[in-house]
Amino acid sequence: MIEHEFRNDNTIRLAERVLFSDSFKPLYKEGMSLVEEAAAYLDGAGRDEAKSLSRTAATFYAAESMRLTTRLMQIASWLLLQRAARSGELTRQQVAMEKSKVRLDMLSAADALPGWTEMPASFIDIIERSLRLQDRVRRMDDEIYGEPADSPAVANSNPVSDQLVLLQTAFGGR
Template sequence: MNEPSKGSAKTIKLAERRVFSQSFKPLYQEGMGLVEQAAEYLDGKGRAEAKKLSRTAATLYAAESMRLTTRLMQVASWLLLQRAANSGEMTRDQVASEKSKVRLDTASAHDEA
């Protein structure tokens, strides 16, 4: 059985292929919709509900709201980068360079509540 040498093997990145395809549009719309819904909740009903909490609970709620907002902004940034690449506004190299600035794998993503 002939096996290709390690130097000639090329990894296929399925996620990248999807991002640069038309099937990305529903993912983009759903992701940005989620960001918008969360922002509406935090600015509206969430804010009103938080006022009913004890001081300690309100502090915890505020901290978690900030974490959620930060995470959603990171997701929105990633989605916008992918859309720019998909529409030809940026090259794959430009996206890779900018993507390194958007960290979705932070330590807080793995923290237990």
């Protein structure tokens, strides 16, 4: 049996139960599907739609695409770590160490900025869904681990470098 008491008290946490039950599978599938959908959109229809944007909107689109990609990679990293914990591939200490590199606080530039009204509806839909998913994952993370994912140690880290390390950890042995 996998030990999954991440906190050292006797409180029963719904998020931990979800994580170590079959209820995690839909969340994992949703996250990974959204990563694939966003990648396909940004490489296909999104690229074509971006060509028709004004210069301001195109700049905004490029920046927001980077935020979206980073947000989704952070979510995917968290989901992969939880999957590794579920399967026993990583110890609780390893998960905690790797999880400290995951940032679940990537915001959107918001609809108040110039160019937002020109953004393609499909792009906005993916952004909004990614923000909702990130919020759900962040709440679950806070409940399981008892600390915000954007702790000071993470704030000083390099997100790109951290992502490479997390992906190497997740896929390194395969």
